[in-house]
Amino acid sequence: DTGVSQDPRHKITKRGQNVTFRCDPISEHNRLYWYRQTLGQGPEFLTYFQNEAQLEKSRLLSDRFSAERPKGSFSTLEIQRTEQGDSAMYLCASSPLGGHTDTQYFGPGTRLTVL
């Protein structure tokens, strides 16, 4: 088991461009979460999936953001028309079921810089 992986690790883009990030969770983990973290702050919840179903989206996830998990395995997070305020670390985590005893396992993150 290689843990949660994220790709790319770093992305620099110009304002107005679209970007897409990928997350591969630990195999057989049903729950997948996306968080956003800015410098000096803790991660903020964006959205989560139970298998392929997206069950909740934070108010932070504007209509420029879309996330998918098409076959209940990997997930993608797309940001359209990026803005400088989107610059942050985007973290993905997975857990077996999301129950009381389930630890969340985090990936290394994708650092986005919008110029």
Next chain:
Amino acid sequence: KQEVTQIPAALSVPEGENLVLNCSFTDSAIYNLQWFRQDPGKGLTSLLLIQSSQREQTSGRLNASLDKSSGRSTLYIAASQPGDSATYLCAPGREAGKSTFGDGTTLTVKP
């Protein structure tokens, strides 16, 4: 809305010292609470998970306690080492494993 506060924001100690990191949260209706470690520019590593029905958990030199009714948790690190230097994040979790994070305590352990 859950609010999580971690005190102190930064802490510097000499090697070998025992220390306590504090976390408080406003909504006691939690399923569990996790403590994570984050190294600069990296993802998060889970250290300990305490279920809402538990009072504490231990792993090696780490001990975490939970007082759900008062909305408090502490992380105790014994005999600190330079390798413990990192940011420590507290995250009370609600249903479906969704967690709210504090802004962390940045620990520096000096050799």
